[in-house]
Amino acid sequence: MEARRWLQGVDFAADRPLINVSQAAPVDPPPQALRQAMADAALHNVEAHLYGPVLGLPELRAELAGVTARHYGGTVTPAQVCITSGCNQAFAAAIATLCAEGDEVILPTPWYFNHKMWLDMSGVSAIPLATEADLLPDPDRAAALITSRTRAIAMVTPNNPGGVEYPAELVQAFFDLARRHGIALILDETYRDFDSRSGPPHALFQDPDWADTLIHLYSFSKAYRLTGHRVGAMLTSETRLAEAEKFLDTVAICPAQLGQHAALWGMRNLGQWLAGERDEILARRAAITEHFPRLEPSGWKLLGLGGYFAYLQHPFAQSAATLAPELVRSAGILCLPGTMFHPQGDDGGARELRIAFANLDAPGIGVLFDRLESLRQG
Structure with a gap:
């Protein structure tokens, strides 16, 4: 602004x-066919104008679970998925389940400033983790920053603002670090649909217990040009989602229905x-x-x-x-x-x-x- x-x-x-x-x-x-699907939902789906489930449409949660599992070669259940009013809200909900005032979250720099601003507004200290010349963070440097108040490490890949794609082994190293210290790894993959690599960008979802450490964030806005409709997602444990549901119910009640129907139609029909x-x-x-x-x-x-x-x-x-x-x-x-x-x-x-x-x-x-x-x- x-x-x-x-x-x-x-x-x-x-x-x-x-x-x-x-x-x-x-x-x-959005492409014409998607706009038509949204218009049809607005005209003919009465429930699209009412409050919906706080954690999102069950059909969209199931679709995203299936797509994520296939994309990463792992296992994700619909109960581990919630839909949010944009990916920024997913981050805010994650922090609400993790942190109290005075806690700490490690952010690699250069950082995504909305993450930093939300931590500031929540009374949570953003601990800067300086990256190397290639803009990749060092797990050993991160380990030295962990204290008794650290609740998470938050990373974005492909990165905003740096653009770099974090190698799979680096993402795994941060996941292992977070697990050893009993903290969360928040992994924002808003731009995953535009990753230049083929195949899974990391193997975290292949770990049967991924949800005990990983909080995965995703956005439909960039993939289907739905920025104004505010549709994002958080994938994590059912236990954490039960806590996130309280936050989401308080700030938005439910994600926007038309945006969710658009995201669902897009996932089912716009792969090519x-x-x-x-x-x-x-x-x-x-x-x-x-x-x-x-x-x-x-x-x-x-x-x-x-x-x-x-x-x-x-x-x-x-x-x-x-x-x-x-x-x-x-x-x-x-x-x-x-x-x-x-x-x-x-x-x-x-x-x-x-x-x-x-x-x-x-x-x-x-x-x-x-x-x-x-x-x-x-």
Whole structure:
């Protein structure tokens, strides 16, 4: 929201429109067939207008359990799935079941700022875990941060904001670390449908007792362009979901019915369409790889790439906190500074910018790099 305010009072020429790479959300509507299914539900399904089960439609819970089990080669039951009003609410519900005021959650940096903000508002300390040069967190460093107040380690893969895809063995190492210490591993895989790897990205669901440690988060928003309908999910133990149900009932009563029906229809009917969406995102990722060498002579570095994101290190003396607003005026680019994804005063964030490329096609990415390349002359 802060970044949007940078646009106030700035005019963009028709031949040089704003390139908005600030938000990782599709701006196109769902495909026509899905919108038709939603319209049919609104017109003909009376129950779609009433309160539904707090933990979500049983059919959607069962469908997601089956899809997840097949995708990861493991076992998931419908009773281990709940549907939430977006993935951010799934994280909030998870924290409500884990933490009291004064507890701690370890977050790798650069972190997803909504996770940090929710912890702040809950009176929970976000303990920063600095990542390595490849933006991957180190389990040994994390182990040194665990205290008697630690309740969870929270990770996002493919990562927001860094884009990196966590290797299966790294995810397993963090799961094993969390289990040894009796804490939870919160694994947010909002962007899993756009992972460049084939096959399961990790083997956690193949552990018969995965639910004693893992809290898995997922979003339908990116897969089916349902951002405005707020449909996410949390997969964990039945015992934890019984506690989460109290939180969810209090803040929303139930997830939005039409959004749930849309997600269910999408999972049953849009597999091939979603594969095409993934191919398009991977093509845009490849375009960034192709164009980035143009920036390297002037000192730019590509720190991470994947999912919806490219994470860059800029070569300028000024902080990204002042550079990012200036880019709106000087280059017609709206992106987010790394300072938004690091603890206050962390020098690393001052050199970093996040580019969200989900809404920029390959030619548009070329134009973006034209503008970034021209900055060395300005």
